[in-house]
Amino acid sequence: MPLRCIAIDDEPPALAVIREYVSKFPALQLVHTFDDAISGAEYLRQHAVDLLFIDINMPDITGLDLVRSLPEKPMIIFTTAYKKFAHEGFELNAIDYLLKPISLERFSRAAHKAIEYYDYKNKPRYETEESLFIYSEYRMMKIGLQDIEYIESLEDYIKIHRINDKPVLTLMTLKGVLEKLPTARFRRIHRSYIVAVDKVKSILNRKVTLVSSTELPISDSYTSFIAEWKKP
Template sequence: MVLKCIAIDDEPLALRLINEYVSRFPALQMVNTFEDAITGAEFLKNNPIDLLFVDINMPDITGIDLVRSLEVKPMVIFTTAYKNFAYEGFELEALDYILKPIDLKRFTKAVEKVIDYHKYKNKPAADETDESLYVYSEYRMVKIDTATIEYIESMEDYIKIHITNAKTILTLMPMKKVLEKLPSTKFQRIHRSYIVPVSKIRSIQNRKVQLTNIELPISETYNDFARNWSKQK
């Protein structure tokens, strides 16, 4: 696996640094670099790539507008000296957001995320052995080990993913979509507001599921799950 990359930045020094960092990763191949966004955008229209490093604050067109204009979007890492563009990066589902000056350690973390996410997106459809879930939270793509999920709670347009001994993760995603991303044999929806890991169910009684640290209701729509779980026991 080699991911083809380009970098767009109006600062030549930043481009050289990104190019030098990319050369340290066998999984990445820098195809081209551009000092202006318009030329870079033209290249992207005719040349499919896997990963785009793009500065946000450029004089001719912003990196945000460039990515928004693309019909086919590659994986994106934004680079910028400004923190105030984070929400726009989240809106465009950027994999990461690196502040300048770019540190090698921080760059490495972003690239590792890209490689992991590429493998995740390209796994066979029937593969349920993968133990990871990727969601956008706090303006970045976050990797979650599914074994650490205690339960998932709907909060209107958002969901809260409750994690064992860690901070709860809030992400903009419907329940149906997150359920599709989870292994169907390991997670079940029990209510319009709750998804639970089957392995962490301690008991089911009076249309309530007892998990390790919380009791959650089962709605009438999902009564079949309760009956099937009881039979398996």
Template sequence: MQLKCVAIDDEPLALELIKNYVLKFPALQMVQTFEDAVSGAEYIGRHTVDLLFLDINMPDITGIDLARGLENPPMIIFTTAYKNFAFEGFELEAIDYLLKPIDVKRFGKAIEKALDYHKYKNAIAGNQDDESLYVYSEYRMVKINLRDIEYIESMEDYIKIHLQFSKTILTLMPLKRVLEKLPADKFQRIHRSYIVPVGKIISMQNRRVKLSTIELPISDSYIDFARRWMGK
């Protein structure tokens, strides 16, 4: 199955470049391109589109405003010559953010993310097991293998995902929301500030969970889990 793609950019040369890049990926099909943002938005509203390449600086409406106005937005890869819109792309949960002139290798990395995320969403929709989590960090989507998560820590509006063999990932998301994305049989909230992978708990004692690298507190609200784990 191919991803149906649309590109919107007021620069004809930019559209031609994206069309040529898309042809290099058999998993993609460019179904339409638009130099006019309004016409592009109308098309997306009437047709199934999987992936949108969207310029940000356009004369009639910005790509940011267009994306915000879509009722059922497809996956979006923003394309722009300016770096200062990266945070807006982050807020809209864009797959990636490509700076012009777009290098084909960098384009390929963005497509890999889109294909991975499409596969992930289909697995979730089909209730299939998936061993990955996708979050937005540093203005782009990041794939995290569940087996690499040591624990997850709340930082008010943000969370820190502590990984065993990699750097900590910071993302704008409440702890409750990330818990909903995780398999309920593999991850457990033990405190208002912490989620742990159940399979990595080494021991529990004095209302504390011992993992390989840290000990974390168990709050009163989650003491029943501790009792079940200890078989009491």
């Protein structure tokens, strides 16, 4: 069943572009367009929508304020001529941020990201255990679980350390990310660390050595990991 989409933009030519592009994706269905934000907001409060394409700079109310006002938020893709709004857009967990004029190639990347994230959120957990979706540097990222070596807590943020790529920083707690990870593959060993079990090379004197040669401590609360890791 296709994702139900609406578009809100005070410029009719911009709506025409969205209408044309959406028509090229069978997984998307554009059910309505609005050239004023107030009517669009009222529709959203009365109808279930999966994905919203919305301009930011509109005369009645900004797209940012409209999204903030929604009690139930669909997936959001912001469209705007002003790059300066990107930070605020991703604070609202937008799927993507399209800068006008929007090319079909750039729209396609955003659409596939929304479709993929929708599938990720709506499949049973056992079917989604090969990837993790997070927000970092004003964009949504998909990280393969096989690429994660360990995850480090930095107060309100976590740093995801990857095997063959630079670490990724995102606003989340260790507890929050652990709930998204398969328990058989990721274990907490310290108040500040989660490790990928298959990346543990050795354990000695309550220290884990990972495949990258990084050493991490095992705290008193998580010493059960040592015995579990040693099991054949």
